[in-house]
Amino acid sequence: MERRRKMTGKATSESYSELVHDIGQLMLKAQRLAEEHGLFLNHRELMECRHCGLMEDVTSEGKLIVYRAGLDGVDTGLRFPEPDEDSMSSCPGCGALVKLEEEKDEIM
Ligand SMILES: [Zn+2]
Numbered sequence: 001m002e003r004r005r006k007m008t009g010k011a012t013s014e015s016y017s018e019l020v021h022d023i024g025q026l027m028l029k030a031q032r033l034a035e036e037h038g039l040f041l042n043h044r045e046l047m048e049c050r051h052c053g054l055m056e057d058v059t060s061e062g063k064l065i066v067y068r069a070g071l072d073g074v075d076t077g078l079r080f081p082e083p084d085e086d087s088m089s090s091c092p093g094c095g096a097l098v099k100l101e102e103e104k105d106e107i108m
Contacts, residue, residue, distance in 0.1 A: 039063060040058045083098075087099060
């Protein structure tokens, strides 16, 4: 395999942005795989319907479940649709609009 970068010990901004790009691609791939397996990656806050008490939780295995208040850990099999860019989703149980309480992440 051809070595494209000289090992001078000094990272150029070009190789750095290549690295960031590669990591980004890997993370996207990992996220797709995890979603296929029903895993939750903490990429957003969990949703909760204040109308009917349906809420999301993550099991110790990292799986996303949706349960009703009072029935902790019993997966209803329902799933909240991924929120749109305004952090709005709808409850799969009663259809009420659910606003995702999002904490602002500092992006470096
Ligand atoms: Zn609801």
